[in-house]
Amino acid sequence: MKRLLATLPWLALSACIPAARRAVQAPSDLRPGEVLLVGRVKITPPLGKEDQHLSGMAERWRGMTLLLVGEAPGPPRQPLTPSEYRGRIEAPLDRDFAVAVPPRPFYLRGGVVHLRLAGEVSDEALLPGGFLVDLRPDDRAVYIGTIHYHRDEFWQITRVDVDDEYERVNAEHRKRWDPAVPLRKALVSFPAPRPR
Amino acid sequence: MPTGSYPFHAFGGHDAFPINRRFYTFRFPQQHPGFRIEEPGIYFLGSYKVKDTGTIFSSNYEIGVVSTPAERQVLEKILPHTQGTLWEARLRRRLEDLK
Numbered sequence: 703m704k705r706l707l708a709t710l711p712w713l714a715l716s717a718c719i720p721a722a723r724r725a726v727q728a729p730s731d732l733r734p735g736e737v738l739l740v741g742r743v744k745i746t747p748p749l750g751k752e753d754q755h756l757s758g759m760a761e762r763w764r765g766m767t768l769l770l771v772g773e774a775p776g777p778p779r780q781p782l783t784p785s786e787y788r789g790r791i792e793a794p795l796d797r798d799f800a801v802a803v804p805p806r807p808f809y810l811r812g813g814v815v816h817l818r819l820a821g822e823v824s825d826e827a828l829l830p831g832g833f834l835v836d837l838r839p840d841d842r843a844v845y846i847g848t849i850h851y852h853r854d855e856f857w858q859i860t861r862v863d864v865d866d867e868y869e870r871v872n873a874e875h876r877k878r879w880d881p882a883v884p885l886r887k888a889l890v891s892f893p894a895p896r897p898r
Numbered sequence: 899m900p901t902g903s904y905p906f907h908a909f910g911g912h913d914a915f916p917i918n919r920r921f922y923t924f925r926f927p928q929q930h931p932g933f934r935i936e937e938p939g940i941y942f943l944g945s946y947k948v949k950d951t952g953t954i955f956s957s958n959y960e961i962g963v964v965s966t967p968a969e970r971q972v973l974e975k976i977l978p979h980t981q982g983t984l985w986e987a988r989l990r991r992r993l994e995d996l997k
Binding site for chain 2 (some may be wrong): 817818823826827828833855856857859
């Protein structure tokens with residue numbers, strides 16, 4: 703059975719969505735014990751300008767995928783509730799994200815691209831997850847790769863690749879951040895292996 | 899219909915109550931398999947049934963594939979309306995294929 707669109711008061715709910723992982727703009731943004739996590743999400747073909755109908759507070763999610771995280775790899779429950787968004791990574795599509803995370807392994811359970819959050823109707827495309835982000839206690843900065851989703855015209859995900867752009871990202875990292883803080887490459891794999 | 903890709907967008911209808919008739923429209927999610935017409939022909943998209951799984955506080959509807967009416971039943975119903983047109987022969991050929 704396929705769920706038809708729910709008429710949830712989503713705009714009201716969006717006001718009580720839990721906080722996202724903190725985006726990090728400068729080394730001084732990292733707090734003691736936090737790890738800099740760098741990666742990217744890409745969708746092919748890319749999101750078109752007319753693909754998203756967002757209004758009000760939801761405008762902040764334009765051109766963005768929300769990576770839902772958790773301690774288990776399972777997909778988020780549907781329909782999505784605000785608690786599923788706790789600690790999410792807000793990843794601008796086809797641009798690197800850099801966020802502060804605690805130094806312990808966690809899973810990227812799936813991605814959400816909001817296609818419509820206007821009026822009382824919500825609609826979103828769900829991207830498969832189950833990726834293990836294998837952080838170590840002594841990590842300072844980790845690169846997880848580009849999670850590259852291929853889709854058809856009906857938003858069915860036909861393939862998922864993890865692209866390695868470490869050379870480019872590391873070069874930018876060394877310019878932007880303290881070169882003394884090495885960026886460890888720890889590409890996520892799909893499906894996720896069990897944590898060590 | 900011209901060849902191309904067609905997503906399911908919406909469907910609707912009236913409720914059955916004779917006095918206070920309301921028109922309902924249901925929208926499909928955009929992330930939903932559609933259909934592709936790649937060459938001319940007769941395409942059967944299947945039969946579907948909507949089920950109300952919500953409560954009085956929160957509406958929720960699901961749609962699923964059902965086995966009837968099957969393609970053959972649908973074509974047999976349409977056939978009398980195609981008499982004397984190009985479609986009549988095509989439908990008869992398709993019905994032969996389905997035997």
